[in-house]
Amino acid sequence: MSQxxxxxxxxxxxxxxxSILLDAATNLFAHQGVAATxxxxxxxxxxxxxxxxxxxxxxxxxxxxxxxxxxxxxxVELVWTPPAPxxxxxxxxxxxxxxxxxxxxxxxxxxLLWVREVLSEGGMLRExxxxxxxxxxxxxxxxxxxxxxxxxxxxxxxxxRLLFITVLAMSLMPLATASIWRTRPGMQDIDNTVLIxxxxxxxxxxxxxx
Amino acid sequence: MSQxxxxxxxxxxxxxxxSILLDAATNLFAHQGVAATxxxxxxxxxxxxxxxxxxxxxxxxxxxxxxxxxxxxxxVELVWTPPAPxxxxxxxxxxxxxxxxxxxxxxxxxxLLWVREVLSEGGMLRExxxxxxxxxxxxxxxxxxxxxxxxxxxxxxxxxRLLFITVLAMSLMPLATASIWRTRPGMQDIDNTVLIxxxxxxxxxxxxxx
Numbered sequence: 001m002s003q004x005x006x007x008x009x010x011x012x013x014x015x016x017x018x019s020i021l022l023d024a025a026t027n028l029f030a031h032q033g034v035a036a037t038x039x040x041x042x043x044x045x046x047x048x049x050x051x052x053x054x055x056x057x058x059x060x061x062x063x064x065x066x067x068x069x070x071x072x073x074x075x076v077e078l079v080w081t082p083p084a085p086x087x088x089x090x091x092x093x094x095x096x097x098x099x100x101x102x103x104x105x106x107x108x109x110x111x112l113l114w115v116r117e118v119l120s121e122g123g124m125l126r127e128x129x130x131x132x133x134x135x136x137x138x139x140x141x142x143x144x145x146x147x148x149x150x151x152x153x154x155x156x157x158x159x160x161r162l163l164f165i166t167v168l169a170m171s172l173m174p175l176a177t178a179s180i181w182r183t184r185p186g187m188q189d190i191d192n193t194v195l196i197x198x199x200x201x202x203x204x205x206x207x208x209x210x
Numbered sequence: 211m212s213q214x215x216x217x218x219x220x221x222x223x224x225x226x227x228x229s230i231l232l233d234a235a236t237n238l239f240a241h242q243g244v245a246a247t248x249x250x251x252x253x254x255x256x257x258x259x260x261x262x263x264x265x266x267x268x269x270x271x272x273x274x275x276x277x278x279x280x281x282x283x284x285x286v287e288l289v290w291t292p293p294a295p296x297x298x299x300x301x302x303x304x305x306x307x308x309x310x311x312x313x314x315x316x317x318x319x320x321x322l323l324w325v326r327e328v329l330s331e332g333g334m335l336r337e338x339x340x341x342x343x344x345x346x347x348x349x350x351x352x353x354x355x356x357x358x359x360x361x362x363x364x365x366x367x368x369x370x371r372l373l374f375i376t377v378l379a380m381s382l383m384p385l386a387t388a389s390i391w392r393t394r395p396g397m398q399d400i401d402n403t404v405l406i407x408x409x410x411x412x413x414x415x416x417x418x419x420x
Contacts, residue, residue, distance in 0.1 A: 090417040115329045157411030165384050173379035194369050201367030206416040207300040
């Protein structure tokens with residue numbers, strides 16, 4: 001490998017160029033926001049010319065579509081595995097929490113991007129995520145939880161249609177705010193293993209001792 | 211009351227002018243972000259001249275300080291009531307969840323402002339909130355929960371230092387995303403009473419039937 005990379009290398013020279021551009025865009029979007037990120041900045045972060053960004057993604061809209069489809073959806077696919085019929089709901093949801101928390105280890109941009117561009121009103125990925133979120137799977141899960149309530153295995157006072165968002169919030173919010181609370185005295189030792197145990201404990205038994 | 215309000219009325223004419231300006235600023239900050247909001251927009255929303263904004267708040271920093279101290283902190287004060295010694299932890303945390311959810315009814319800007327300006331990296335109220343958050347109370351609460359674990363009344367697998375953020379996440383996240391999920395078919399009937407019952411149920415007993 002040479003020390004100085006040629007800028008504006010042709011696509012054939014780097015099969016991964018598109019993937020590197022997507023990673024660079026995803027990171028910039030997470031850290032400084034979609035609105036504040038120019039295609040020129042994406043090119044610079046990926047060490048290519050702006051022309052190269054336009055070569056792979058005709059325009060900004062195409063780049064945003066690709067970030068949602070090929071990056072954010074990697075996370076969604078990782079988190080959602082269909083629960084087996086008759087599966088214990090607490091086990092299913094604790095498994096989902098663990099996959100969310102571990103998934104962020106390999107996609108550290110996820111909580112930031114989610115807070116900034118999906119949760120925030122006017123977030124620039126919100127509409128795109130809405131159109132692609134697996135609402136059918138959320139509904140199937142809610143139906144399964146409702147079945148559990150009817151056959152007496154699931155807490156009858158929880159709301160099946162809110163449980164997915166509850167588990168997402170419990171798992172993702174501490175990660176999204178980690179840069180705030182991890183800097184506090186006596187908080188540095190709280191790692192993802194502790195967080196998984198904590199969320200699992202509440203989902204399984206609530207706050208009181210069994 | 212006259213139909214046409216005079217613009218730029220002197221302060222003495224309206225004791226509430228400062229409060230109206232704070233409300234207008236808080237709303238604009240929540241819906242379009244601090245960075246995108248000019249003092250001129252705040253003046254327009256409050257139906258006063260820009261000079262009036264400068265009269266009450268010398269500059270943008272003073273306005274941000276006042277929004278945090280006099281609006282966001284109304285919410286913090288509402289949510290935090292000191293738990294009685296020996297209080298049942300599930301009851302304490304369920305009470306906190308209920309105060310968060312009901313508090314948003316009178317401060318509907320809170321979830322949006324929190325997501326946009328506190329949770330988001332680079333959020334413009336983040337530093338200000340950090341300096342003012344009642345970390346001492348969070349620590350006292352964690353100590354109380356730790357006591358409960360030692361005397362066998364609290365689930366030993368949960369992490370006392372994470373419980374406040376968990377309850378905040380479970381309560382606030384569904385409200386922050388309500389404009390997304392309430393528009394989905396079959397979700398419109400989920401109101402705050404349902405949300406309070408749902409969060410309380412999980413905090414008290416977890417997902418499995420007692």
